[in-house]
Amino acid sequence: TGDYHDGFGNKMTVHAVSNPVKTGREPTNLYDRATGFGIVRFNRTTRDITIECWPRLPQLFKENNGQYPGWPVKFNQLDNYSRRAVEFLPTFVIHGLDDPVFQIIDESNDEIVYTLRIKGNQFRPQVFKKGGYTVKFGEPGTDKMKIYENVSSMPPENERIVEYTFSLTP
Known part of the structure; x- marks a missing residue:
């Protein structure tokens, strides 16, 4: 277990590895391979993520189910991105659209920040x-998208508000 890089250079954390053991059960090709399955549960309201790792044929009444x-391993979606902010952009207040998607792009290199x-x-x-x-x-895949370019970052103590209203007509 630990922090590694995958074959593409992306960072990843390995939480567990299951090594094969000799169980004495037949067929050995099934029981001696550390078989199992994983389940990922997403709570869309709280953004909590639970990752479960089950052996084949779990004993459901044992400790830890x-x-x-x-x-299981639990964390929040926003914990998955633990970089510390250096500066902020203005506060965006959106009308006429619930729960919009935001994409932030660094103009110095055209890379998506998040x-x-x-x-x-x-x-x-x-x-x-x-x-x-x-x-x-806005809402990706629809005509309800807005783009603001050349938005300057600012220290956290500075505040600016940008309001935008999406039309209610289809």
């Missing part, structure tokens, strides 16, 4: 370096 030791569906209609994007950003928000 029969999952492998150390499981994309996030917010809860509600107000969001103050955090950024990880001073600079100019493009902010896209």
Whole structure:
């Protein structure tokens, strides 16, 4: 277990490895391979994620419901992105659309910093370096998308509000 890089150079954390053991049960091709399955549960309201790791034929009445030791693993979606903000963009207040998707793009290299569906209609994007950003928000795949370019970052104590209203007509 630990922190590694996959074959594409992406960072990943391995929480568990199940090694084969000799069980003495037949057929050995089935029982001696550390077989099992995983379940990922998403709570869309709280953004909590639970990852379960079950052996084949779990004993459901054992401690920890029969999952492998150390499981389940729980975390929040926003914990999965643990970078500390250096500056912020203005607070965006959106009318006429519930829970829009925001995408923040670093204009110095045209890279997507992150994309996030917010809860509600107000969001103050955090950024990880001073600079100019493009902010896209709305409902992807529809005509309800808005793009603001050349949005300058600012220190956390500075505040600016940008309001936008999507038309209620289809």
